[in-house]
Amino acid sequence: MATLREIELRLKSVRNIEKITKSMKMIASTKLAKAQRAMVSGKEYGIANAEVFKNAPADEPAKRKLIVVISSDKGLCGGIHSSVSKATRRLINDPESGIDPSSPIMVIGDKSKAQLSRALGQNLSLSFNQIGRDIPTFADAAGVADLIIKSGVEYDSIAIVYNKFISAISYEATVVEVESEEALKESAGFKAYEMEDDVTKDLAEFSLANAIFAALVESHACEQSARRTAMDNASKNAGEMIGRLQMQYNRGRQAAITNELVDIITGASAL
Template structure:
C-alpha cells in the first residue's frame, strides 16, 4: 500500500514543482521587461528636451512662411489633383501615434475624392497606407525619426518630392505636438509657383527674377516639412515615454501578482511535502 500511495502522490508533487518553476521563470522575465521599459522611458525623457528645442526652432521658420502667406494674400484654390505628404517615422513602441496619422490620411483622401497622390515619410505610415491606398503611393522615405530632423535632411527629401512634378495643391499631414500627453493630426498647405505668381499682395515684395516664386515655393516646402517632422518627432518621443511609463507600471503590477502567486504556490508545495512525509511515516508505523 505504501508503494501504491507513493506512485499516486509523485505526479502531484511533480506538477507542483513544474508550476512553481514556471511561475519563477515568468516572474524573472517580467522583471527583465520592466528594466527594459524603465530604461526606454529614461532615454525618451532625455530626448524629449532636445526634441522640444528642435520643434521650437522649426516653428520660427514656419511662422515666417505664414507671415509671407498672409502679406501676399495667398489663397488656396480647387485643384484637379492634390499631393498629400504624410509625415511619420520608422520606429514603434510609441502608442497610437502612427495609427492616428494614418487614419487622418485616409479620411483626407476620401474628402478629396480620391484625386490624390501620396508621399510618405517613415516606414510605419507607409506600411499602413499600402494596405488601403497602395495605388496612391508615389514616393516614400525611410531612415527618419532616429534623431531630431535638420534642414539638410529635409532639403534632400523636398528635392525628391519636387521631381514628382507640379501640383496646384500640396498638403502636409503630421502629428502636432500639443502637450506632453497630447498630440493631434494636423495639416497645412504649401503653395505652388503659380499660386504665388497670382497672389494679389506679391507686389509688396521685390521680386528680382521670374524664378524667385519657384524658389519661394520650394523653400516653403522644405520649411513646412522641417516643421512637420520636428513636431512629429517631439510627439513620438513624448508618446514613447508615456507608453514605456505605462508598460513599467503594468509590469510592476504583474510582478506583485506573480510574487504573491509564487509565495502561495511555494507554501502549498511545502505543505504537500510535509503531508507526504507524515503520511509515509504513519504508514510505516
Template sequence: MFSRAARPALSRASAASCRPVLSSNYATLREIEGRLKSIKNIEKITKTMKIVASTKMNQAQRAMSQSRVYGKTSNQLFEQAEAQPTPEGKTLYIVSSSDKGLCGGVHSSLSKAVREKLITNPNADLVVMGEKCKSQLGRSNPKNMVLSFSGIGKDVPTFATAQAIAAKIMELEGPYDNIEIVYNSFLTPVSYEASSINAFSEEAVKAAANISAFEIDDEQLPNLREFSLANDIFWAMAEGYACEIAARRNAMDNASKNAGEMIGKFQILYNRTRQAVITGELVEIITGAAASAE
C-alpha cells in the first residue's frame, strides 16, 4: 500500500502515461480519414476520365473508319502493282504515338515492337510522332532518332496534320529505300496490337512488276509517293488515337474499381479504429469514476 501523499503523484504519472496512447489513436484516425478522403478524390477523377473517354470513343471510331478508306484505297495501287520493299536499302521507321498517358500499355507495346525491329535492322532511322514513345525510344535508341513531332493526340487526327508531317519527312536527307509506319492497330474496344504499313520509295514503285499497267509518268511519282505517305500516316494516327481512347477508358474503369475496393477496406478499418478509441475512452471514464467513488 502507498501512502496518501504518494497517491496524487502516482495518479498524475499514470494519466501522463495514458495520453500518448490516446493521441496516437487520434493520429491514426486522422491518418486513415485523410487517406480515405484522398482515395475518394482519386475515384472521382478516374470516373470523370472514364466518362470523357467514353464520349470521345464514337468520334475516334468514325475518324478511324474514314482513315482506313483513305489508306487502303491508296495502297491498292501498290498491291496491284506488286511493289516490294528493297531488301538491302536504307530504312526509316515512322512511329505513331501521342503525348498523353494514363492509357495502359499502348505506348510501351509500340516502343517494344520498334526495338525488336531495330535489333534486326540497327542502322535504320526513326521518326517519332508523340512525346511518349520519343522519351522511351530516346533512352534506348537515341542515335537512330532523326526527327520527332510533339502535340500529337490532343484531338482527333486530321489529314491536314498528316500531310504536314509527310512534307517534313520528305525533306529529310536520304533517300530512304524503305519507309515503314509502326502503329497500334485497333482490333476491339479492349484489344490492340502493334502493326506496320509499308510506304514504298520511288525506286521500289518503278521496279514493281505491274506498274506499267497504270501508265504513271515519272514526274508524277514524287507527288504520288508523298500523297500515299500522308494517307498512311493519317491511317496510323487515327488507328492509334482510337486505341489510346479505348485503352484509357479501360484503364480508368479498372482504376475506379480498385479505388472502390480500397475505399471499402479503409472504411472498415476507420470504423474499427474509431470504435476501439471510443471503447478505450469509455473504459477510462468508468475506471476514473470508480476510482473517485472509492
C-alpha cells in the first residue's frame, strides 16, 4: 500500500506530464495547419508526375526496385514510423509483388531506419536524417534525389513508401512508383518522339525530386496530425490517472485522520 507521501509525489509527476503533453498538443496543432497548407501545394508536384508516367508507362514491370522509405527523426507521433516499415516489409516479402528480395532500400528518417535495420539490414543502402524537422522544401527533395542518383545503386524503378494523409486523425501507408531513365526511354510514349538523351535524363531526375517532395510534405502533415492525436490521448490518460490518484490520496488522508481521531477518543476515554 503506497503511503500518502508517495501518492502525492506521483500526483505531482503526472500533473507535470499532463502540462507537457497539453503544450505539445497545442504546438502540433499549430504546425499541422502550416503542414496542411504546404501539403496542398506539394501535391501538385505529385499530380504532374502521375500524368507523365500515365502517358509513358513502362513496357515490363520492374523486378529490382529501389525502395525509398519516408518517415522522420522524431518520436511521440503514434505509429507513423511502424506504418511505413511494415509496408516496406510486406513489399519485399510478398511473392506476388514480383520484387527481388534483395532490392535496395534507402530511408529518410532515423526512426524507420532503426526498425528496418533489424529486419532488412542487408538491404539498407543509404539513409538520410535532419530532413523534415521543419516543413520540407523542394531543395530538400532535390538534394535527396541527387544523392540517390549519384549513389551508384542499380535499380529498374523506384518505389516511394510514405504515409498518405486521409484526414486530421487518419493516414495510411502508400506506395508511389517512379520510372527510371531507362524505363522512360524504352516506353512507347517516348519512342514516338525524337529526343536527346539529356532531355530524358533531366526529366527522370526532376520527376524523382517531384515525387520525393510530394511524399515528404504529405508525410510531414501525417506526422503532425499523429503527434497531435497522440498528445491528446496522453493528456486524457494523464487526466484519468490524476483523478484516480486524487481519489486514492483523499481516501488515504481520510483514513489517517479517522485513525488519529480514534486514537484521541480512545486516549480520552482511558483517562
